[in-house]
Amino acid sequence: xxxxxxxxxxxxxxxxxxxxxxxxxxxxxxxxxxxxxxxxxxxxxxxxxxxxxxxxxxxxxxxxxxxxxxxxxxxxxxxxxxxxxxxxxxxxxxxxxxxxxxxxxxxxxxxxxxxxxxxxxxxxxxxxx
Amino acid sequence: xxxxxxxxxxxxxxxxxxxxxxxxxxxxxxxxxxxxxxxxxxxxxxxxxxxxxxxxxxxxxxxxxxxxxxxxxxxxxxxxxxxxxxxxxxxxxxxxxxxxxxxxxxxxxxxxxxxxxxxxxxxxxxxxxxxxxxxxxxxxxxxxxxxxxxxxxxxxxxxxxxxxxxxxxxxxxxxxxxxxxxxxxxxxxxxxxxxxxxxxxxxxxxxxxxxxxxxxxxxxxxxxxxxxxxxxxxxxxxxxxxxxxxxxxxxxxxxxxxxxxxxxxx
Numbered sequence: 001x002x003x004x005x006x007x008x009x010x011x012x013x014x015x016x017x018x019x020x021x022x023x024x025x026x027x028x029x030x031x032x033x034x035x036x037x038x039x040x041x042x043x044x045x046x047x048x049x050x051x052x053x054x055x056x057x058x059x060x061x062x063x064x065x066x067x068x069x070x071x072x073x074x075x076x077x078x079x080x081x082x083x084x085x086x087x088x089x090x091x092x093x094x095x096x097x098x099x100x101x102x103x104x105x106x107x108x109x110x111x112x113x114x115x116x117x118x119x120x121x122x123x124x125x126x127x128x129x
Numbered sequence: 130x131x132x133x134x135x136x137x138x139x140x141x142x143x144x145x146x147x148x149x150x151x152x153x154x155x156x157x158x159x160x161x162x163x164x165x166x167x168x169x170x171x172x173x174x175x176x177x178x179x180x181x182x183x184x185x186x187x188x189x190x191x192x193x194x195x196x197x198x199x200x201x202x203x204x205x206x207x208x209x210x211x212x213x214x215x216x217x218x219x220x221x222x223x224x225x226x227x228x229x230x231x232x233x234x235x236x237x238x239x240x241x242x243x244x245x246x247x248x249x250x251x252x253x254x255x256x257x258x259x260x261x262x263x264x265x266x267x268x269x270x271x272x273x274x275x276x277x278x279x280x281x282x283x284x285x286x287x288x289x290x291x292x293x294x295x296x297x298x299x300x301x302x303x304x305x306x307x308x309x310x311x312x313x314x315x316x317x318x319x320x321x322x323x324x325x326x327x328x329x330x331x332x333x334x335x336x337x338x339x340x341x342x343x344x345x346x347x348x349x350x351x352x353x354x355x356x357x358x359x360x361x362x363x364x365x366x367x368x369x370x371x372x373x374x375x376x377x378x379x380x381x382x383x384x385x386x387x388x389x390x391x392x393x394x395x
Contacts, residue, residue, distance in 0.1 A: 066258030066320035
C-alpha cells in the first residue's frame with residue numbers, strides 16, 4: 001500500500017500539494033505515481049517566474065521509453081524549481097513527498113484547497129483503482 | 130473509471146514528411162476516441178526520443194546503427210544526421226523529434242504504426258508504462274513471424290539511456306528474434322501519456338522487401354482484432370484523408386514545433 005501523508009492535498013492524477021507556513025505551496029507526485037512510472041530518466045520543469053494552471057501540464061517526465069505529462073494541482077507562479085532533479089531523478093522515486101518535490105508555487109488565490117482531494121479521498125481512489 | 134472503446138478509427142494518410150508524421154501522432158494523442166494509424170514516410174529519416182540530446186558530431190557512435198534488417202541499398206547514401214542548421218539535408222537524413230520517449234529510430238523500411246486512445250481503459254488497466262508496453266509487445270509478437278517474441282526479463286533502459294539507437298537498447302517490451310545465435314531486436318515501442326490519453330508509437334523491422342500497403346493494413350487489422358477481442362468495434366474502412374480540423378492542427382504543430390530547430394535540436 002502506498003503512503004498517503006495526511007498533511008497535504010491531492011489531484012486525481014497523483015500529484016500532491018502542501019502548504020508551508022509562508023503560504024507557499026510545494027508540489028510533487030505521489031509515491032503511487034512514482035512506483036507506477038518505474039525508473040525515471042528525464043524530467044522537464046518550468047523555471048522561476050513562470051505561471052502554472054490548475055490541472056494543466058506543468059512539465060514532463062520520462063520513464064521506460066514513456067513520456068508522461070505532469071499536471072499542476074494549483075494555479076499560481078513558480079518561485080522555485082527543484083533543479084537537482086534535472087541531474088538525478090532518484091529522489092522522486094526514493095523520497096517523493098520530501099526530497100523529490102518539484103515546484104514551490106505562490107498560489108493565485110486562497111481557495112486552491114477546495115479543488116483538491118483530502119488524504120482520505122485520495123487513499124480511497126487508490127484502493128478502488 | 131472504465132472506458133469501453135466503442136470504435137477504432139483506421140487511418141492511413143499515405144506518405145508524409147517526417148515533421149508532419151510526428152505532428153499527426155501528437156494530434157491523435159490529443160484527439161478523442163481510438164486511432165490505429167499506419168505511418169508511412171516520404172523519405173528515409175531518423176526520429177529522436179523526446180528528451181534525447183541532438184548528436185554533437187557526425188562521425189562517432191552517436192549514429193543509429195545500421196540494423197541487420199535494413200538493406201544495404203537503403204543506407205548506401207550518406208547516413209548522417211544534419212549537424213547544423215546550414216547542413217545540406219539532401220546529403221543527410223532528416224531528423225525529427227517525437228513526443229514519445231526512448232532512443233532514435235531509422236525509418237524507411239520499417240513498419241511504423243501508432244495507436245492512440247483513452248487511458249485508463251480496459252486495454253490499459255493502469256498507466257504503468259512498462260506494463261502497457263509489454264502488453265502491446267506481446268500482442269505484436271503473437272502476430273509477427275514465428276520466432277519473434279517479447280524479450281521480457283530485466284529492464285536495462287535506464288542504464289542504456291545514453292545509447293542513441295533505440296535498436297541497440299534493451300527493454301522487456303522489445304520484440305526480438307534469434308539470428309545466428311544472437312538475439313536481435315526486431316521491434317520497439319515508445320509511449321507518451323497526456324491526461325486521459327496514451328500514444329504508442331511502434332517500429333517493426335520485417336525485412337527489406339517492400340510489401341503492398343494492403344498487406345500492412347490487413348496485418349494492422351489483425352492486430353486490432355487480437356487486441357480488442359470481441360469488446361470493440363473497428364471501422365470498416367481506412368480513412369486516407371485527414372479531417373479539416375486535423376489537417377489544420379498538423380499544419381500548426383509543424384509550423385510551431387516539429388518543423389523548428391528549437392524543437393528538434395535540443
